[in-house]
Amino acid sequence: MTVLVGYIPTPEGAAALDRAIAEARSRSAKLVVVNASRGDVFVDDRFVQSDGVEALRKRLDGEDVAYELFQPIGGHDSADEVLDAAEQHGAELIVIGLRRRTPVGKLIMGSTAQRILLQAECAVLAVKAAK
Amino acid sequence: MNKLASRLKGRAELGLAALLGAVGVIVILDAASLTVPYSQADPVGPKTMPFIIGGLLLVCAVLLAINVLRGGQGEAEGGEDVDLSHPSDWRTVLPLVGAFVLNILLIDTVGWVISGALLFWGSAWALGSRRYVRDAIIAVVLSLGTFYGFYLGLGINLPAGLLQGVL
Amino acid sequence: METFDLLMQGFSTAATPMNLLYAFIGVLLGTAVGVLPGIGPAMAVALLLPVTYALEPTSAFIMFAGIYYGGMFGGSTTSILLNTPGESATVITAIEGHKMAKAGRAAQALATAAIGSFVAGTIGTALLVAFTPMVVDFAVSLGSPSYLAIMVLALLAVTAVLGASKLRGFASLGLGLAIGLVGADKITGQQRLVFGQPLLVDGLDIVVVAVAIFAVGEALWIAAHLRRKPLSTIPVGRPWMGKQDWKRSWKPWLRGTAYGYPFGALPAGGAEVPTFLSYVTEKKLSKHPEEFGHGAIEGVAGPEAANNASAAGTLTPMLALGLPTNATAAVMLAAFTQYGIQPGPLLFDSEPELVWALIASLFIGNTLLLLINLPLAPVWAKLLQIPRPYLYAGILFFATLGAYAVNLQAFDLVLLLVLGALGFAMRRFGLPVLPLILGVILGPRVEEELRQSLQLSAGDPAGLFSEPIAVGTYILVALVLLLPLAISAFKRFRPQPQGVPAGAESRDEVSAAEARQGATVASGPRETIAGEYQQQHDHKEKP
Numbered sequence: 009m010t011v012l013v014g015y016i017p018t019p020e021g022a023a024a025l026d027r028a029i030a031e032a033r034s035r036s037a038k039l040v041v042v043n044a045s046r047g048d049v050f051v052d053d054r055f056v057q058s059d060g061v062e063a064l065r066k067r068l069d070g071e072d073v074a075y076e077l078f079q080p081i082g083g084h085d086s087a088d089e090v091l092d093a094a095e096q097h098g099a100e101l102i103v104i105g106l107r108r109r110t111p112v113g114k115l116i117m118g119s120t121a122q123r124i125l126l127q128a129e130c131a132v133l134a135v136k137a138a139k
Numbered sequence: 140m141n142k143l144a145s146r147l148k149g150r151a152e153l154g155l156a157a158l159l160g161a162v163g164v165i166v167i168l169d170a171a172s173l174t175v176p177y178s179q180a181d182p183v184g185p186k187t188m189p190f191i192i193g194g195l196l197l198v199c200a201v202l203l204a205i206n207v208l209r210g211g212q213g214e215a216e217g218g219e220d221v222d223l224s225h226p227s228d229w230r231t232v233l234p235l236v237g238a239f240v241l242n243i244l245l246i247d248t249v250g251w252v253i254s255g256a257l258l259f260w261g262s263a264w265a266l267g268s269r270r271y272v273r274d275a276i277i278a279v280v281l282s283l284g285t286f287y288g289f290y291l292g293l294g295i296n297l298p299a300g301l302l303q304g305v306l
Numbered sequence: 307m308e309t310f311d312l313l314m315q316g317f318s319t320a321a322t323p324m325n326l327l328y329a330f331i332g333v334l335l336g337t338a339v340g341v342l343p344g345i346g347p348a349m350a351v352a353l354l355l356p357v358t359y360a361l362e363p364t365s366a367f368i369m370f371a372g373i374y375y376g377g378m379f380g381g382s383t384t385s386i387l388l389n390t391p392g393e394s395a396t397v398i399t400a401i402e403g404h405k406m407a408k409a410g411r412a413a414q415a416l417a418t419a420a421i422g423s424f425v426a427g428t429i430g431t432a433l434l435v436a437f438t439p440m441v442v443d444f445a446v447s448l449g450s451p452s453y454l455a456i457m458v459l460a461l462l463a464v465t466a467v468l469g470a471s472k473l474r475g476f477a478s479l480g481l482g483l484a485i486g487l488v489g490a491d492k493i494t495g496q497q498r499l500v501f502g503q504p505l506l507v508d509g510l511d512i513v514v515v516a517v518a519i520f521a522v523g524e525a526l527w528i529a530a531h532l533r534r535k536p537l538s539t540i541p542v543g544r545p546w547m548g549k550q551d552w553k554r555s556w557k558p559w560l561r562g563t564a565y566g567y568p569f570g571a572l573p574a575g576g577a578e579v580p581t582f583l584s585y586v587t588e589k590k591l592s593k594h595p596e597e598f599g600h601g602a603i604e605g606v607a608g609p610e611a612a613n614n615a616s617a618a619g620t621l622t623p624m625l626a627l628g629l630p631t632n633a634t635a636a637v638m639l640a641a642f643t644q645y646g647i648q649p650g651p652l653l654f655d656s657e658p659e660l661v662w663a664l665i666a667s668l669f670i671g672n673t674l675l676l677l678i679n680l681p682l683a684p685v686w687a688k689l690l691q692i693p694r695p696y697l698y699a700g701i702l703f704f705a706t707l708g709a710y711a712v713n714l715q716a717f718d719l720v721l722l723l724v725l726g727a728l729g730f731a732m733r734r735f736g737l738p739v740l741p742l743i744l745g746v747i748l749g750p751r752v753e754e755e756l757r758q759s760l761q762l763s764a765g766d767p768a769g770l771f772s773e774p775i776a777v778g779t780y781i782l783v784a785l786v787l788l789l790p791l792a793i794s795a796f797k798r799f800r801p802q803p804q805g806v807p808a809g810a811e812s813r814d815e816v817s818a819a820e821a822r823q824g825a826t827v828a829s830g831p832r833e834t835i836a837g838e839y840q841q842q843h844d845h846k847e848k849p
Contacts, residue, residue, distance in 0.1 A: 051690035052536035182765030213736025220343035222533040262699035293360035
């Protein structure tokens with residue numbers, strides 16, 4: 009049994025991670041953390057850097073759940089990476105963070121969350137950032 | 140064994156030495172083929188400089204070859220966006236060159252707007268972009284924009300090619 | 307006071323709305339290319355050379371000058387926020403600047419860099435105003451033999467002093483000189499290296515060569531080695547400085563300027579040595595030496611000022627003698643030749659309006675840069691999120707366009723590709739680019755002066771040494787070539803003394819030695835910085 013979380017270092021991402029840890033614990037499932045980047049920009053603030061990874065691991069070590077952390081850089085969208093990883097690990101639940109967007113903004117930018125919601129084979133839990 | 144391996148590894152750089160030598164020989168041969176009557180007004184003549192340059196290139200070629208065989212190595216250039224830890228990625232470079240050559244072949248017949256858009260789209264594809272539609276829109280906007288920009292702003296008529304009369 | 311009047315006239319030319327607009331475009335573009343990875347001021351000016359077909363020279367140079375200064379400002383932003391110095395000149399800034407940013411003082415680091423750049427750029431430009439006419443007065447009196455000697459010195463100094471391998475520098479110089487030979491000889495009309503190709507008779511267009519080497523070669527090189535792992539910026543608000551920061555910054559700014567200007571003005575002086583010297587000096591004089599290595603503001607203020615002052619210094623030999631000492635100046639010189647303007651001492655007589663408007667625009671551009679950089683630093687950092695495929699595809703697109711627009715000949719694009727491949731190979735095998743481009747630009751002029759000198763002496767080689775300045779310069783040439791050999795021989799016989807306490811050697815001696823060797827002295831407390839510097843100092847100037 010696996011719970012998978014698409015993590016980015018933002019309030020939404022943190023909320024998703026919190027919830028995913030709680031879900032993994034209550035289901036006594038393994039937690040898979042995916043933090044992906046297309047790797048086609050010079051600067052990607054959604055990609056966790058080495059000191060951030062250290063902090064993240066420390067945090068996860070502190071929780072009593074088994075976890076794996078993946079940081080794929082493969083030229084694919086984060087949505088694809090999350091969906092691929094979910095299939096690979098036979099995840100029963102995907103947790104993602106949702107950001108408030110105007111309809112126009114969504115039209116232009118597309119949405120990682122939307123693609124995951126529509127294409128995932130398993131249940132998807134979308135959480136919002138704590139206010 | 141180790142020595143042989145390092146020699147083989149430096150081989151590519153020997154090609155550079157060969158290039159220098161070849162350019163040096165060509166420069167000297169070309170200068171030697173010039174026939175100039177001696178002129179009081181120009182005692183140096185057009186041959187001297189090529190001889191000096193050709194000589195410099197030949198000396199560099201020989202010294203570079205020796206340096207490489209002794210294990211010397213040029214230091215590849217770093218940069219902000221350069222990661223030297225992996226070898227040259229020919230799967231990116233060759234399609235890029237392909238897009239470039241395609242543009243050379245097409246520009247005079249189909250015109251800049253089409254060939255330039257293909258160049259941009261092809262280069263973006265070679266560099267890993269997979270958002271085909273967005274790439275195409277940007278490519279067309281750029282090539283149309285530069286076509287009119289050069290025409291109106293700089294007074295340069297880029298070839299219209301197939302779109303002659305349309306633009 | 308004649309200079310002052312001319313400068314004021316320059317201001318009145320530069321301050322027309324159109325020229326102000328070009329200055330503004332220039333500083334915007336300059337800052338953008340300084341911030342963007344993979345594009346530097348030399349490439350930006352090369353890509354913009356086509357505007358020389360339509361713009362009048364004054365406006366074009368005002369824009370180019372804005373790009374040049376803007377590149378310096380923008381470069382410091384990335385080295386502070388990302389620790390990825392794109393040019394050797396900002397390597398030193400990154401050392402303390404990035405540590406400051408990590409410690410939450412990014413705003414102060416950016417502020418001291420920007421204000422320091424402004425102060426140094428302004429003082430440096432004032433020094434340019436003061437010294438350039440003197441250099442011109444001196445240069446006008448020189449004859450062909452002296453010119454020849456000075457150009458030979460400039461070529462050899464750039465080739466032998468900069469870069470990691472002298473041999474590879476000379477190989478690059480030889481290739482550049484050979485490219486410069488192509489075409490009909492100006493005096494006899496003989497065709498050299500034309501190979502029966504009528505399109506080569508006029509020689510290789512400098513636009514094509516510059517774009518090929520700086521844009522196509524660089525873009526292909528980066529494409530072959532793309533950094534796949536993304537970085538993240540350190541979030542930053544609006545740059546500002548507290549009272550304490552001002553107090554600790556103003557002296558380093560002035561000292562940095564004093565280091566930067568003279569080094570910039572020297573052939574092969576560059577910006578690396580003065581930034582390094584400034585860092586060492588500040589570390590020594592600082593009341594907070596313990597902060598160095600952990601984000602000391604002096605270590606950002608001094609080197610950043612030295613960097614910008616050296617940019618101003620570079621323009622002195624370029625305007626007064628027609629000698630470029632770095633890549634951007636070389637491409638700007640190419641733009642002069644595009645207009646058929648002969649740079650050199652006569653420029654001040656023949657084109658006073660252009661020269662003084664250009665100098666005045668440097669003051670204006672500097673002020674504009676301060677205004678757009680201080681409040682907008684967070685916006686500039688956003689530029690780093692442009693997807694790479696678009697960035698490098700765009701470079702190739704505009705490079706092709708620029709080269710094609712020269713003659714509207716597809717043949718020029720073939721040349722562009724061939725020379726671009728050469729540029730790629732040079733980066734691969736560690737051949738520095740600067741000697742090549744200087745060879746292309748100065749080669750024909752060296753030949754011209756050589757022939758004129760010997761024409762005066764009717765073919766007697768003694769004619770080369772007929773002027774005292776020429777003789778003196780050749781002695782300098784000999785020193786440039788022989789000194790490094792002598793030093794390495796000396797070192798071999800006498801191993802480096804260990805544990806010399808700091809300050810045991812006189813400051814001047816140390817600086818001189820460091821300057822000569824491209825700063826390799828490492829003793830006592832300097833060890834760390836010299837080591838760090840050594841590792842990174844072979845980064846060549848971002849084209």
